[in-house]
Amino acid sequence: WADDFGNERWAYGVERGWLEETARYWADEYDWRAEEAAINRLPQYRLEIDGVPVHFVHVKGKGPAPMPLVLTHGWPWTFWDWKDVIGPLADPAAHGGDPADAFDVIVPSLPGFGFSTPLRTTGIGARRVAELWVTLMGALGYDRFAAAGGDWGAIVTAELGHAHADHLTGVYLTLPQIPGINLRDVKEEDFAPDEAWMWQRSVEARPTIMSHSSVHIHDPQTLAYALCDSPVGTAAWLWERRRNWSDCDGDVAGLFGRDFLCTTASIYWLTKTIGTSLRLYNEHFSRGWPVAHDRKPEIPVPTGFGISPKELLMLPRAWAEERTDLRRWTIFPRGGHFAPSEQPQQVIDEFRAFFRELR
Structure with a gap:
């Protein structure tokens, strides 16, 4: 264990005492087989698309005319972050x-994440993932579908609405993302007076975004060697983000549950995908995110945004109105970067309300 002192408030990263205890629980008490059984209760499949392995959950809806909906996770998420919303969305009654x-409900694992492995292909950024999702949905018999996501899932979903509008019924983003826009360019004066808190949150979150993104974009493979050598190192890298990016008041295990934290770490560790998951940052951001067309708005399909108070990136509503076919803009009362696993009922209600108008 690395020496740690003066770090009771996690000022230097994960506090050693908490990490030791949580790692001990993972090693000695956590029941992977019970979690595995819960995961396996969902119908899951694997499909290879142009040499890229794609794992996905596919739950058929129970209702008069179920709408196909692809839900995309982010990092350090897994598909399991959607576990509490899948059932209620598929079978509302x-x-x-x-x-x-x-x-x-279709929930793919991003290429190189979890069970979408082994990834052997470079060039898999958000634009390529969106193309893969269109192919996946077509293979399942869905020419038109709805999409939603957070973190990387929001970037992929925005790309779907931008570059594949002819296939999309509507998109919903829990992280504000629009192709061609760098949110680091947003200035204080771009926000309306009643959005001042958004600017303050953006400034507050900027250091953690910069430190996190920089190494993932520029040195993912170097970091991968360290993380792939240690399950505790992998877990620390994942869990620190969970704590700092969620609306947990410092109690990450209290919000998500220790078993959920351990399942997330287990999926990355057992599939040996922590390294390939990091590459998405380099593949996407090293090439920028240029627009696929010059039509306005950039996202021409019906678009909804759900803004959590502890989210990391913020977008002025005026920008969303100008650059999307904005149909719904909701400020959630609670939540952070992991909307479906932090506040699942909030997300369920929001998705139902937004997509109801598009049926």
């Missing part, structure tokens, strides 16, 4: 909802 709101 079984969870106190209206069967008319049913979805066919």
Whole structure:
């Protein structure tokens, strides 16, 4: 264990005492087989698309006309971050909802993440992932579908709405992302007076975004050697982000549960994908995110945004109105960077309300 002192508030990164105890729980008490059984209760498949392995969950909806909906996760997420919303979205009646709101729910694992492995192909950025998702949905019989996502999932979803609008019913983003826009260019004066808190949050979150993104973009393979050599190192890298980026008031295990944290680390560790997951940053950002066309707005399909108060990146509503076919703009009362696993009911209600108008 690395020496650690004066770090009770995690000022230098993960506090050693907490990490030792959580790692001990992972090694001695956590029941992977029980979690594995829960995962396996979902219908899952693997498909190779142009040499890229894609793992996905596919739950058919129970209702008069289920809408196909692809949900895309981010980093350090896995597909399992969507676990609490899949059932209610696919079978609303079984969870106190209206069967008319049913979805066919498709949850892929990003290439090089978890069970979408082994990744042997370079050039897999968000634009390529969006192309893969269109092919995947077509293979499942869906020419038109809805899409939603957070973190990388929001970038992929925005790309779907931008470059593949003819296939999209609508898109919903829990992280504001629009092709061709660098949110680091947003200035304080771009926000309306009632959005001042968004600017303050952006400034507050900027150091963690810069430190995190820089190494992932520029040195993913070098970092991969260290993380792939140590399960505790992998877990620390994942769990620190969970704590700092969520609305957990410093109690990350209290918000997500220790088993969930351990399952996330287990999926990355057991599949040996922490290294390939990092490459997405380099593949996407080293090439920039140029627009695929010059039509306006950039995202011409119906678009919804759900803004959590502890999210890392913020977008002025005026920018969303100018650059998307904005249909819904919701400020959530709680939540951070991991919307579906932090506040699943909030996300369920929001998706139902937004996509109901597009059926």
